[in-house]
């Protein structure tokens with residue numbers, strides 16, 4: 001299997017997770033290749049960051065480690081990002097945080113995002129643009145009360161994801177973006193509907209995490225509920241049911257774990273970080289998915305074939 005969305009941390013966050021350790025657990029989970037995300041500390045934005053990052057890859061895993069380069073609205077940085085995409089086989093695409101999640105790597109306002117798409121289109125970029133969709137003006141951080149963890153899902157409502165997704169589609173169309181727009185960790189059925197509507201018009205794909213398929217936000221009501229705090233948050237029972245159905249219907253392109261470990265104290269106490277160590281694909285794929293009626297052929301597509309198709313130029 002390929003896991004096209006992990007956070008290996010390393011650098012100043014080595015105490016949370018490392019590339020070496022992710023490969024150890026990935027291999028036990030039958031995952032061969034991983035795509036790392038650039039919201040590290042320091043973030044991956046320039047060629048020098050890529051070079052440093054690649055030094056951390058264990059010798060026996062070269063060829064299995066891939067990563068996204070981060071995006072800013074700075075023209076020079078984006079030129080370098082596109083150049084690195086062309087130059088390094090390991091760079092699978094550009095990642096845009098259209099809302100702040102973990103780290104400071106984000107382009108939160110519409111004007112900056114619009115400019116970003118325009119620059120990328122002018123540069124003739126045709127690779128994958130992976131976007132974390134959560135629109136800041138719809139977030140209500142004041143609603144989060146750590147004593148009642150489920151308030152996290154009210155603080156980051158699904159409207160934030162849906163409205164951000166609409167923005168990405170609009171900016172992508174307006175700028176005549178020729179790349180593949182990939183919406184990461186889709187958390188609600190409304191997003192899938194919007195994406196399906198665009199599939200004929202543009203190159204667009206979406207991924208879902210195991211946790212958004214497995215659990216509703218009821219998990220946040222458990223005594224250890226803070227552990228289930230992630231961005232975007234877990235949604236209600238009805239949304240989970242519908243997401244499962246859409247997965248079975250083949251309306252989701254792939255599974256991406258969004259494996260994002262923190263130290264347990266950072267989750268249970270201030271700053272109550274979002275993220276879940278979710279690289280447990282083996283049981284999810286061999287037991288849970290067949291149990292809810294996803295057939296073997298579709299599982300192969302969700303964990304390998306569909307991913308391979310989009311990233312073939314990098315993976316072959």
Ligand SMILES: [Zn+2]
Nearest residue numbers: 007037258260
């Ligand atoms: Zn992520």
